[in-house]
Amino acid sequence: MAWSSFATGLNPGGHGIFDFLHRDTSDYSIDFSIAEQLPPETISLLGMEIPTSDGALVNRRQGQPFWLKAEHEGLRVAAMRVPVTYPVDPITHMLAGMGVPDLLGTQGTYTLIANHRIAAAESGGRVLMVRTSPDGSVQTELEGPNSPSSGKPMTVPVHIRADGDGVRLKLDGQEIALKPQQWSEWLTVRFRFLGLGSVDGMVRARLVSGFPRMRLYLTPIHVDPRSPALPISAPAHDAEHLAETIGVFHTLGMPEETWSMNQDHLDEAAWLDSVKTTLAEGEAMLKHRLAANDSDIIIETFVQPDRVSHMFWRGRDTGHPLHAESSDLARSAIDWIYGEADRIVGETRAALAPEDRLILLSDHGFSDYRRSAQVNRWLLEQGFLTLKPGARESGPLFAEVDWTQTRAYAMGLNGIYVNQVGREAQGIVKAEDKAALLADIAARITTCQDPEHQQQVVLRASLATDAYQGASSGDAPDLIVGFNRGYRASWQTSLGGVPAVLVEDNLQKWSGDHCVAPELVPGVLLTSFPLTQPVDGIGAVGALILSEAKRPSP
Ligand SMILES: [Zn+2]
Incomplete structure (x- = not known):
């Protein structure tokens, strides 16, 4: 809701995003607020529904984002990972943020493969319990999106066998060695459908524990930025160019695997490790855009202080029911992420040209839960x-x-x-x-x-x-x-x-x-230049950015 106000300058009554979720008054069902897949138009013919158009994917946010206004006025904008920008707007550079689904169409569904009984995920994940084969290996399948031809889930094979204290993981033909408590590099998964083509995704694997009680964690299936199956960037090939420049990156709207950690399917160190990766990706994107010097306005969204605060507040809130049992890592994580944020701000300031202006804002503060x-x-x-x-x-x-x-x-x-x-x-x-x-x-x-x-x-x-x-x-x-x-x-x-x-x-x-x-929970606004008038909330920042971008250099 706040990021939609940031984009459009409107209050929620104007942009129509009030929550992550909204309800359908016709049947009280609950749906995700950001993007919506409209059904294909059909005509009834001889008792059959014949599609006359593909369904359209639309961003439910109303109003005009300030970056479109800026582009109409001849400015070039790079908006990276801003929430509620999926599907993307046609501007100089855009990479969609919160709202991008995984290949299953969800906001992030992880997979945990185990050869012994474990509790099912209450939310956001699926647990596959698979018996160890007589040869000592575990074989199963990773389900991807439904096949456009058969309507059934497409799958890729998974094969796991012991290798010292680690495993050898074979996924969709690629084989890697994985030690316990270690994230793999990105593994590509190609879901093929009958004669027509394929959908590319990618996952990272983490061995939670080796054999005999093997547990292997797979991240949600991200859209592969090198061949994106969904409209995650503008221009469409931008994601691919970015991946060539900074390496392959997380594309899911909310890649921080908070549900996995909530449900003890991923431990704190693994979770924080993955946050370090997304932080490094955001940094690389920002540095790349600054160095490319082909945009008048660059926006980079860093969600990591938010996510780390959500997950580790118990480490600093002495009144939280889990405070006493919180680990050293939990107690130090928020200081760590603010230290990192401070470092990135410092390095960004150092990279600015004399005529550049820096605006730093947050959409909210934080409170005890x-x-x-x-x-x-x-x-x-x-x-x-x-x-x-x-x-x-x-x-x-x-x-x-x-x-x-x-x-x-x-x-x-x-x-x-x-x-x-x-x-x-x-x-x-x-x-x-x-x-x-x-x-x-x-x-x-x-x-x-x-x-x-x-x-x-x-x-x-x-x-x-x-x-x-x-x-x-x-x-x-x-x-x-x-x-x-x-x-x-x-x-x-x-x-x-x-x-x-x-x-x-x-x-x-x-x-x-x-x-x-x-x-x-007030947010913050910091500027590298004096403000000529007060800024009335996050909805007024877009206008500030526009006027600063148009102002002649001193
Ligand atoms: Zn939050």
Whole structure:
């Protein structure tokens, strides 16, 4: 939402991105907010649906990004890895950031191969338990995207056998030696479909443990920038050129494997190692763009301080339930990433020409995430939400919610929605009753106390009609929940779940967050030049960049 405001200068009511997730009012399903695959147009003929056009992939963000304005005015822009830029805009150089899926079409699905029983992934991964063959090796297949011809998943063979304390891994014909606790280089995987062609992807492998209890981790299947199957760069060949110059790089929108670490399928050192790699890639991209000197505006997004803060906040928050048991690595990781960020800023400043100007901004700060609030449980306890007869709780996607008796529901990280007549498929709240209902919820939720810690869970609740202005407010939550420091909506809440307990300890490694009342987590703006007027939030930075880029050199 903040990066969309950065791009377009609009508030969320204008650009239409309010959360990572949005709901479909026709069936209460939940979908990813950034990109959308429109179905192909079809005509019905003799009882068959005949496609007349390919489906289109669209960025759901509305409004015009400032880099398009800049290009129309004759400036050349390089925008690298900015969130919500997928599919890309046609500018001098663009590499899409958060929003780019893996080859399965997900935001990142890893694979863990083991020859013994382990817990399945709750989210973001798949576990393959494979018996060791009589010859001592493990053989399986890595599933890729569905074949356009058969509709079934295409696969590549995987073969793993012991090699000292490590393994020899054969994946899609390539064979490498892998020691325990070591990341492989990129391995290409080519998924072929009948007679027509192939889709190229790539993964990195990490041997979590060798035989006899072998565990091999494979990253999500990234689009290969050398032959991209998806529109990840502008011009289309830019990704390939970049890979030739700086080496092959992660292309997935959120390549930091936070779910793997949350679920103990990847340890902290492995995770931080992979963050070091993406950091080095961002640095190389920025240095390459600076050295190429063919852009008037260069934007490089470094997400690593955000991701490291999410995963290791427990190491510095002495009140976090996992603080006492956090490792030395967890305790030092945030200082490390800020040290690295500082080094990169210093080196960038040193590389600037006298007429260059540097703007450094963040989209938010950070806060403690000690306790998870189940907002749908609260709505249930307060009588705004009702479950089907006999149900005491509900899994995700509102599975057990009785819509005929539900006036409000929560979804995403900060949103409460009214079940409104004429908008939601089974809406029961009339438009004229909506304001009073929202006022009632807002007043009550700010008095919600954490039963165990006697603390206020929600600092404030804002009406969308006050917070957002614009034509794209259709997906907006009706009420925005501003959590107090220490609290966040639970993961279950974000997916429309109604668990049994109202507030509970956050026992996940994802231990810091920023989806709280905004005054608790202000972003920063630093400039290498004096500002002539105040900058009113992240939505005003694009205009600042444009005016600075057009200003004659001193
Ligand atoms: Zn974040």
